[in-house]
Amino acid sequence: MYRAITRQxxxxxxxxFMPERSSQEKRQFFWSYTVVIxxxxxxxxxxxxxxxxxxxxxxxxEEVRGEGVVGEQPVLGPGERFEYTSRxxxxxxxxxxxGTYQMVTxxxxxxxxxxxxxxxxxxxxxxxxx
Numbered sequence: 001m002y003r004a005i006t007r008q009x010x011x012x013x014x015x016x017f018m019p020e021r022s023s024q025e026k027r028q029f030f031w032s033y034t035v036v037i038x039x040x041x042x043x044x045x046x047x048x049x050x051x052x053x054x055x056x057x058x059x060x061x062e063e064v065r066g067e068g069v070v071g072e073q074p075v076l077g078p079g080e081r082f083e084y085t086s087r088x089x090x091x092x093x094x095x096x097x098x099g100t101y102q103m104v105t106x107x108x109x110x111x112x113x114x115x116x117x118x119x120x121x122x123x124x125x126x127x128x129x130x
Contacts (some may be wrong), residue, residue, distance in 0.1 A: 006113035008041030009076075009103070013118045018087070022122065027091045031120045034085045035069070037101070039076035044106040046075045047082070052099040052115075057092035069101075093122035 002013045014034045021030040039045060052064040067073065074082040088097065098117040104110045
């Protein structure tokens with residue numbers, strides 16, 4: 001599991017290779033990743049947007065930006081958490097992802113929190129991160 005804490009908001013990520021969706025012949029490799037966002041602070045916050053940087057084993061980078069996560073813009077009060085699972089494809093057997101979430105407090109103050117850099121390791125893929 002990978003973990004980052006920004007402004008008393010913890011983000012953990014657990015990636016999992018999906019062999020049933022992947023194909024060596026088609027050069028398509030899929031991972032699911034489960035993200036848990038926990039508000040350990042004292043203010044209510046809302047996740048507004050996401051920004052991902054996805055890098056495959058050949059160094060090709062793709063940036064993804066969008067509203068919310070999995071169609072939601074969750075509001076987290078003090079002590080609350082939000083969990084979701086999504087997927088990512090790569091043309092290589094390994095890679096990594098990192099990103100940020102744009103948050104806003106209930107008083108309207110915007111800020112960013114980090115999503116930890118995490119490794120996507122497939123069969124025969126070299127481990128990119130420790």
